[in-house]
Amino acid sequence: xxxxxxxxxxxxxxxxxxxxxxxxxxxxxxxxxxxxxxxxxxxxxxxxxxxxxxxxxxxxxxxxxxxxxxxxxxxxxxxxxxxxxxxxxxxxxxxxxxxxxxxxxxxxxxxxxxxxxxxxxxxxxxxxxxxxxxxxxxxxxxxxxxxxxxxxxxxxxxxxxxxxxxxxxxxxxxxxxxxxxxxxxxxxxxxxxxxxxxxxxxxxxxxxxxxxxxxxxxxxxxxxxxxxxxxxxxxxxxxxxxxxxxxxxxxxxxxxxxxxxxxxxxxxxxxxxxxxxxxxxxxxxxxxxxxxxxxxxxxxxxxxxxxxxxxxxxxxxxxxxxxxxxxxxxxxxxxxxxxxxxxxxxxxxxxxxxxxxx
Ligand code: GGG
Numbered sequence: 410x411x412x413x414x415x416x417x418x419x420x421x422x423x424x425x426x427x428x429x430x431x432x433x434x435x436x437x438x439x440x441x442x443x444x445x446x447x448x449x450x451x452x453x454x455x456x457x458x459x460x461x462x463x464x465x466x467x468x469x470x471x472x473x474x475x476x477x478x479x480x481x482x483x484x485x486x487x488x489x490x491x492x493x494x495x496x497x498x499x500x501x502x503x504x505x506x507x508x509x510x511x512x513x514x515x516x517x518x519x520x521x522x523x524x525x526x527x528x529x530x531x532x533x534x535x536x537x538x539x540x541x542x543x544x545x546x547x548x549x550x551x552x553x554x555x556x557x558x559x560x561x562x563x564x565x566x567x568x569x570x571x572x573x574x575x576x577x578x579x580x581x582x583x584x585x586x587x588x589x590x591x592x593x594x595x596x597x598x599x600x601x602x603x604x605x606x607x608x609x610x611x612x613x614x615x616x617x618x619x620x621x622x623x624x625x626x627x628x629x630x631x632x633x634x635x636x637x638x639x640x641x642x643x644x645x646x647x648x649x650x651x652x653x654x655x656x657x658x659x660x661x662x663x664x665x666x667x668x669x670x671x672x673x674x675x676x677x678x679x680x681x682x683x684x685x686x687x688x689x690x691x692x693x694x695x696x697x698x699x700x701x702x703x704x705x706x707x708x709x710x711x712x713x714x715x716x717x718x719x720x721x722x723x724x725x726x727x728x729x730x731x732x733x734x735x736x737x738x739x740x741x742x743x744x745x746x747x748x749x750x751x752x753x754x755x756x757x758x759x760x761x762x763x764x765x766x767x
Pocket of ligand 1: 486487488489490500504661693694695696697698
């Protein structure tokens, strides 16, 4: 009889470097499962969806794709986007279809310095900085509301409307999530980000909900900052940040900025969480498919490994997650780095070095 718990994981490498970093992550996670103090098993199933699937079938995943994924303990995703498919088609056809279809409304994007990784911010006083961007992941500017061709297409008068949807329920749940997370951190602070001076409906609603929720957390420091000022703050005073909560679009942009500030998009991890656990959550590196380096074996797997640590946390395996995080730090500190962060190592070399440090 098998006494170890088994977790079923769906792997969707999708496009470009997604395949390389997902393969590396599977190798690492299987190694962790085998050698954990309390061993567990991972049962993987791979779904070959993405832009090449689209070229053959006219869609990014099968019509019953969500049904096929439902019931897995988690999904591990690579990256979406390939030159043969318009970006909005590939994004909506796969990544957003899964995030929204499974109501993964909380996107967690830690921004953390790694030893050995060069950073435009690297100064003595920023060495230990770590903050987290919480991205509202179900509505806002990604609600898909709008239309085009309201005028005469081709005659130079076309009109397009792109609306953002903010519901009180959607704002409240993500803001509360951010406050709950702040309570678990040394620096108990939540910074809410909007552009409510210019966007007077949805973003004012967000600010009002933020203030109402903040009143329930008197032990947590709070501030509301406009997104443009926040971009400057990321660069100039990141030490003032702990948990940053923002809309779908704003948090996407800010978290990419944060990743660049700590070295590269390649080191950034993320988790798309269905907090109620009614559906599987999805873990993925923040980076995209990087067609320019796909197939060269030099994709940075560190962002995917960090996402795997978030997956282990989600499965209730915090010791395994911590050992993975320690190994990531050991590998970057030892200078085993891919070219995007100034090294010469391949994806496989970083993976092997990490396994040695586990
Ligand atoms: N692994 C993340 C990924 O594939 N991202 C592709 C992308 O274009 N994302 C844009 C977005 O989700 O807003």
